[in-house]
Amino acid sequence: xxxxxxxLPTLSVQEGDNSIINCAYSNSASDYFxxxxxxxxxxPQFIIDIRSNMDKRQGQRVTVLLNKTVKHLSLQIAATxxxxxxVYFCAENMDGGSQGNLIFGKGTKLSVxx
Amino acid sequence: xAGVTQTPKFQVLKTxxxxxxxxxxxxxxxxxxxYRQDPGMGLRLIHYSVGAGITDQGEVPNGYxxxxxxxxxxxxxxxxxxxxxxxxxxxxxRPSGSDRVTQYFGxxxxxxxx
Numbered sequence: 001x002x003x004x005x006x007x008l009p010t011l012s013v014q015e016g017d018n019s020i021i022n023c024a025y026s027n028s029a030s031d032y033f034x035x036x037x038x039x040x041x042x043x044p045q046f047i048i049d050i051r052s053n054m055d056k057r058q059g060q061r062v063t064v065l066l067n068k069t070v071k072h073l074s075l076q077i078a079a080t081x082x083x084x085x086x087v088y089f090c091a092e093n094m095d096g097g098s099q100g101n102l103i104f105g106k107g108t109k110l111s112v113x114x
Numbered sequence: 115x116a117g118v119t120q121t122p123k124f125q126v127l128k129t130x131x132x133x134x135x136x137x138x139x140x141x142x143x144x145x146x147x148x149y150r151q152d153p154g155m156g157l158r159l160i161h162y163s164v165g166a167g168i169t170d171q172g173e174v175p176n177g178y179x180x181x182x183x184x185x186x187x188x189x190x191x192x193x194x195x196x197x198x199x200x201x202x203x204x205x206x207x208r209p210s211g212s213d214r215v216t217q218y219f220g221x222x223x224x225x226x227x228x
Contacts, residue, residue, distance in 0.1 A: 032215050043118075043204050043219035044157070089156055093215045100145055100164075100208060100215035101172065104156030 137205030
C-alpha cells in the first residue's frame with residue numbers, strides 16, 4: 001500500500017480563513033516532500049517542497065510544516081481564496097534522491113465557500 | 115518554454131487496440147516519468163527515465179512500454195488496451211544536476227478503453 005496518506009479527504013473553509021491540509025507518511029527514510037495542487041481537468045501544479053532536514057518552509061501564502069517525530073506533513077494556506085479550491089496532494093521521495101521517484105497520497109479536496 | 119506537453123488530450127480505444135501517448139518537454143530535463151491517476155487515488159508511477167536511452171519500471175508497469183531516444187520525448191505505448199487502463203495519464207519531468215526532486219507535470223491525457 002501507499003506510505004503517504006491524508007487524514008481528511010475533503011476540507012471546506014470560508015473565504016479568508018486559513019486552511020490546513022494534513023498528510024502522514026510511513027517511511028522514515030524519506031528525505032524530500034512536495035505539495036501539489038490539482039485543479040479540475042489539469043495536471044498537478046507544484047506548490048512548495050521541503051527537505052527532511054527542515055521543519056518549516058514558507059512560500060507566498062503557504063507554509064509547509066514537517067514533523068519527523070510523528071511522520072506528519074501539513075500545508076497551511078493563509079487567507080484562503082476561491083482560486084485555492086482544488087485537490088491537494090502530498091508526495092514523498094523514497095529513493096534517497098538517487099532516482100527522484102515520488103510516492104503520492106490520495107489527495108484532499110479543498111472547497112472554499114464565498 | 116512550453117513546459118511539458120502531452121497529446122492527445124482525450125482518447126477512446128477499444129479493447130485490444132494499441133496506441134502511443136506522446137510527451138515532450140523543452141526544458142532539457144534529464145528525468146521524465148509517466149503516472150496514471152484513477153478516481154479517488156493519487157498518482158501511481160508507471161515508468162520513468164533518468165536520461166536518453168535509459169528507462170525503468172515504476173509501481174504499475176504492466177501493459178505499458180516506454181522508450182527514450184531523445185532528451186525531449188518520452189512516449190508511452192499501450193500494447194493491447196484493456197478497460198483497466200482507463201485512466202488519466204500524466205507525464206512529468208525534472209531537471210538533472212539538482213538535489214531537488216520536484217517534478218513538473220503536463221496537462222494529462224484522458225483515456226477510455228471500451
